[in-house]
Amino acid sequence: MLDTIEKIEGAVLHHGETHNRIYLTESKETNWDSLISKMKHIAHDKKYDKILSRVPEQAIETFKSNGYQVEAKIPGLYNGKTSGYFLAEYLNKQRSENDEKALKTIATVKSIAQAAKSSSEEGYMNLPANFSVRKLSNNDLPMLAELHQKSFKTYSFPIQDEKYLLELAEQNHEYYGLFNEGKLIVSAILKIYENESNIEIVDFATHPNYRGQNLSYYILQEIKQNSNKRGFKTIYSFVRATSYGLNITFSKHGFIFGGTLFKNTLIGDNFESMNVWYTH
Incomplete structure (x- = not known):
């Protein structure tokens, strides 16, 4: 039940059954479309409900175009200059629903x-x-x-x-x-x-x-x-x-x-x- 930590294209992913999700915690300038595709493949393979990604401002349009939604924002997260965003994709609709x-x-x-x-x-x-x-x-x-x-x-x-x-x-x-x-x-x-x-x-x-x-x-x-x-x-x-x-x-x-x-x-x-x- 412990989380797995792995690196893909310079990005660090935490994922596991406990939280039933992938969490992209660190990412360098990369091919965002390729990274998103690989995370989705892992999520489908492991049957995870959610993918959460912590990324800089320049990545958000790519994530949005791939079905992600912004859940939180921290201005100046990166060295006090670049805003950081937390974007989520829900692979199971029920995971996104709150009563x-x-x-x-x-x-x-x-x-x-x-x-x-x-x-x-x-x-x-x-x-x-x-x-x-x-x-x-x-x-x-x-x-x-x-x-x-x-x-x-x-x-x-x-x-x-x-x-x-x-x-x-x-x-x-x-x-x-x-x-x-x-x-x-x-x-x-x-x-x-x-x-x-x-x-x-x-x-x-x-x-x-x-x-x-x-x-x-x-x-x-x-x-x-x-x-x-x-x-x-x-x-x-x-x-x-x-x-x-x-x-x-x-x-x-x-x-x-x-x-x-x-x-x-x-x-x-x-x-x-x-x-x-x-x-x-």
Whole structure:
């Protein structure tokens, strides 16, 4: 059930049964028509429902002419200059359909989150007593793997495995953690795109005993401050579209809503729509 990562014509594809989709995560100047054709062949062969592609502005007309629709946009995603787009093709019509209740919840969460918007300075909060937050080192990976084991029912990569976390750390990934009296209770995985000058916050994990307290707020605060010091142009993340807490957290930190990726990610037993949030 783990995702496959493969390179085709200089592009990086993540695909697998867990999310039942292909995700084009990185792409260089290429023959877009040829790449689209090859992704579609893989999708039909594996019987995937969805193809999601993250591409620069110059590629969108080709993708649109091949039946893709824009679901989200991040201005200046590539080095602060070129906009990035998330375009989707649905090979199974049902995968693109949301019932009225789900759409209403997504709209309400978005509205409430955007109403909570503030700047980073306005949203700054001091850490509670006995809490600390920092970037994690390789020595912290055993406790990070343990936290992932407790936090996730399913995941498309073996992030509960210490050795795999070390592999990611050697492949442009970083980890942050929030501690309560020395115990790791919340973590974040970051993917660093040095050549694009952006950072993706891939996921948060929260110990089951600490859920519902919006503690990821303090990690996000630390990530923003550190990335600004390092000169990255953009930070972005996918957030479950029905999660009031995390959408509000991003908005309070000055992040901007970029769009919604419908039925994009398997969380628990359901395909969840994901909101895209970004900041410069």
